[in-house]
Amino acid sequence: MAERLHPLSGFLRRVRAIARKEAIHLLREPRTVLVSFAQPVMLLILYGYCITFDLHNIPFAVWDQDRSEAARQLVRPLSAGAQSHTFWLVGYIAHPREIEPLLATARARFVLVIPRGFGADVAAGRTATVQALFDAADSNTAGVSAGYLVGAIAAHNARLATYAVARRHGAHVGAPAPAPSLAGGDTKLQWEPIDLRWRVFYNPDLASRRFIIPGLIGMLLTILAATLTSTTIARERELGSLETILTSPVGAGDLVIGKMAPYVLVAAANVVMVLVVGGLMFGTWARGNLLTLASLSLLFLLGMLALGMLISARAPNQQQALLFAILATMLPTFFLTGFTFPRSNMPWILQAISWPLPATQYLIAIRGVFLKGIGWRILWPQGLWMAITTLVLLIMATRIMRVSLARGLE
Amino acid sequence: MSAAEWVVETEGLTRRFDGFVAVDHLTLRVPRGSIFGFLGPNGSGKSTTIRMLCGLLKPSEGRAVVNGFDIERHPEPLRQSLGYMSQRFSLYPDLTVRENLEFYGGVYDLEPGPLAERIEQVFDQLRLREHGNDLTAALPLGWKQRVALGAAMLHQPPVLFLDEPTSGVDPASRRMFWEILDSLAVGGASIFVTTHVMDEAERCDLLGVMYGGHLIAQGTPAALKEAFPGFLYHVDAAPLLEALEAARRLPFVADAAMFGDALHVTLPADDPERLRRELESAGVTVRDLRRISPTLEDVFVQLIALRERAAEGAEGGGR
Incomplete structure (x- = not known):
């Protein structure tokens, strides 16, 4: 029999075994990962080139x-x-x-x-x-x-x-000045006294794609993370391996953490890719500290992976899991978090509903870092809220997993 | 006997599913270090019993102790002390044999060093080394079953529960599988195995026969055959089908069944000449009629037939 050491070391061994196995699944079936990378590139092109909220000509x-x-x-x-x-x-x-x-x-x-x-x-x-x-x-x-x-x-x-x-005032009388540039910048009239100057902060060319890239990262993390993990338990159930795992000492917590682990890397690689590809395509790079961006993103990502696990624990089969994960993440992210429509334009009740969504807070945080270059000193409330929601989602995922595993064996 | 000598001990163990009783007040004792064969037709409650003993299903009533641990009160030590091979295939097809074993070793808390050594042992014991680095999906079924057994026994559990481990496996692989089970039992493991194959049942130390959620017989294969009710005759007759029908119509025949190209007829009283007379008067030519000792299959078929008849009688009487 196995030597009984500290209970934590048993937990870590089980988590490592599960994480390693999940990683092998991913490597043997690279389609999942490749699709996860293709999706954001397509979105980048769509939002960057086709769906621009700016008007020209x-x-x-x-x-x-x-x-x-x-x-x-x-x-x-x-x-x-x-x-x-x-x-x-x-x-x-x-x-x-x-x-x-x-x-x-x-x-x-x-x-x-x-x-x-x-x-x-x-x-x-x-x-x-x-x-x-x-x-x-x-x-x-x-x-x-x-x-x-x-x-x-x-x-x-x-x-x-x-x-x-x-x-x-009897000054020089000439033709009126040329029109000021609409898109901003310094507009100096040829003669004073009224000198209209206006300037746009943070997004000097008022390009919506600059605003879109951090939003895209937010949307990507939400949808990607939840859909990647949502099918994992249903798959084991369909394969028949779940039953065998459940006769082992593996618990709900081991499964949740172990199965999430490899996807943290996949999602993180996705974020890096969007930052780099977005930067190369549109020349828009993050203004803020990359470590701040990474830490905020990780906090949010863990929560979304936990959400996927939660869905996974409840879903009877892989199709339903995926469908539910997409519905649960795509719609609110798209409509409520401020990704497409500014929250300030929403009725107060929608603003109240959308505020606690981790994606709303993440969007505020990542736009802050990406566009304004601000850091934890200003964004700590967002970070704190994401930490709380992530913790709650992890606890809920583990609990629901425990209940569902006990019941799913009937 | 003291409790430590029983590796599985149940008392009134019951499981109901929506009004249907899958296992009905099962009381069972399995001695440590033996191969216990669990027989019974499909739906008789064998798998449900095993799933309760492995902690996968909660009993509706009664209690069970496996390796000294109450299945409801001590699920954690219970899990470390059993290995389970389900009816359904539980390996990951996209992982190699070694990776599957590493995964199952990991979930049983084995440390990497000892686990690697243990995998080498299992490779030798189950003769798996040749395909150790092949994807499990590509292996023949007999190999897959051995890998699944390897996964169940990696952590050296004192009890192994194997639910129809050899279904669909060719005879050579089946024999190899049972040789491995024998060696494990010699090594001190207790093996609780379900099967439909009678020559596998012959290899068990002890058998239990389930029917309708009840344990209807228990004992060594020899004892069960010994306890066969009545006298069994091998009847070579022609035409065979008519002989079978005629035998079944006779009131003093307990049971008649087709067995290869002959009949096995059970008589409660040892009167073979009466059987010959009656069959011949029904127009059947009896070429050979001799008493034989029952095989396990005869015992099994007889036990089930008696139960079925009793159930039909009870139903008929109720009407």
């Missing part, structure tokens, strides 16, 4: 009823060839009949209508009105275009005001 048309210099000054900075590539002037129209077909065929996202008398109003210092008609079939694009347009018109207003002030 928004096509628009102008119906200039006024045909004044003031009207042309309003349109000029919007049209292509100006500093910004935000808008793209597809052409002028002369009749309201032409508006609808343009919008319907999406040749223009909006039509800017400059009414008769616009130039006169501007010259007289009265408030001049322009109208913009949007194609809001895609409300997101319409909303963003409208936002950009409002910004552009505000900039033009600022120019006009400056011009007026300057003229009143």
Whole structure:
């Protein structure tokens, strides 16, 4: 019989035996691991290149009823060839009949209508009105275009005001300044006194892909970890090995820890890969300390692996386990954690529900490290919360495993 | 006998599944160091009993002590003291023989050094070395069964529970398997094995026959044959099927069964000439009629047939 040593050494030997066996399974069937690596690369490409939340070259048309210099000054900075590539002037129209077909065929996202008398109003210092008609079939694009347009018109207003002030003070009178860049940066008007400067922090080119990469890591860890471990017990049950294991001294805790161990490495390698591939593809690298990023990620990862084990303990077969793991992780991560939709826009009840999700806290933490370069000094509440949830999930996984193993043998 | 001499001891052990009683107040004593053969038709409660004794199923009633440990009160030491080979194949096909053994050794807390030595011993004892580094999936069934036995005995448990270990295995592998069991028993292990194969039952030190959740007979193979009720005759007759039907119709025949190209007929009273007369008057030619000593198969078939008849009688009487 085996020599009986300290109980902990028995636990470690059993865990090592289980972890080693799981690792061999992974190596002998590399498809699982390869798929786990292919998935994030595909997501990176999708989110990085296809699904960008930024807009460029928004096509628009102008119906200039006024045909004044003031009207042309309003349109000029919007049209292509100006500093910004935000808008793209597809052409002028002369009749309201032409508006609808343009919008319907999406040749223009909006039509800017400059009414008769616009130039006169501007010259007289009265408030001049322009109208913009949007194609809001895609409300997101319409909303963003409208936002950009409002910004552009505000900039033009600022120019006009400056011009007026300057003229009143008898200064040099020239043409209004070129349009400021919409995407930010220092915008110096050619002459003072109003000097509009604006700057975007953390994501200077306002690129959503910069924001997406840490989010992708969060989503990846959640889905990957839970799905990798979710089928493991059902597989042993189907194979018949579970019964034999259960006549051995192996307990629920040994199984949970032992089976999670190799997947920690797989998931960690995945994170490194997303960081490197994302960096090479888009030139966006983490600003913060990599150790901080690694420690926060590990905390979160352990929790998600435990979640997978928990699902595994309850699932009657591999298919159901996988399906449940995807449902339980993908949907909340996608919709509730702030990955796609900012939590601040959610009704308070959804904000309250989504706050305690470890993925929400992880997303806050990893965006903090990746984009702002902040560390544990600021992110300790997130770290603490993830540590708590991970511990709870581990305890729950072990308990449910114990109950389910005792019952699953019936 | 003192308790230490029994390796398995049950009292009123019962297991119910949704209104059906799989094991019904089983009281059983298995002496240490023996090969105990557990016989019975499918569904008679053999596997359920083994699964309770291994701690895989909780008894609904009664108690059981295995190797001195109460199965409900001391599950941890119980687990260290038994090895279990389930009916279902429990090895990992994508692991090599050695890796499978290393895994099972690890889960039984064996340290790496002693485990490696132990695996070498098991390789020699079970003649597994030749395919030690092959994937288990690629092995013939007879080899797989030996690897599974190796996994169950790595930690040198005093009790081995083997649930139909040789089902589907060819005769040569089966013989090798039983030679190994014999050597283990000589080495002091107690082996609790279920089988449907009568020449395997012959090799057991002690047999228990289960039927409908009850232990209906127990004893050494010789004692069971000795206790055969009635007199067994080998009847070579033609046409055989008509002879069988005729024999079964006779009121003084306890049992008649086809056995190869002849019949085995059990008579409660030793009157072979009456049997010959009656068969011939039914138009059957009797070529040979001689008394034989019962094989285990005769004993087994007879025991089950008696039970079935008793059950049918009870049902018929109830109506």
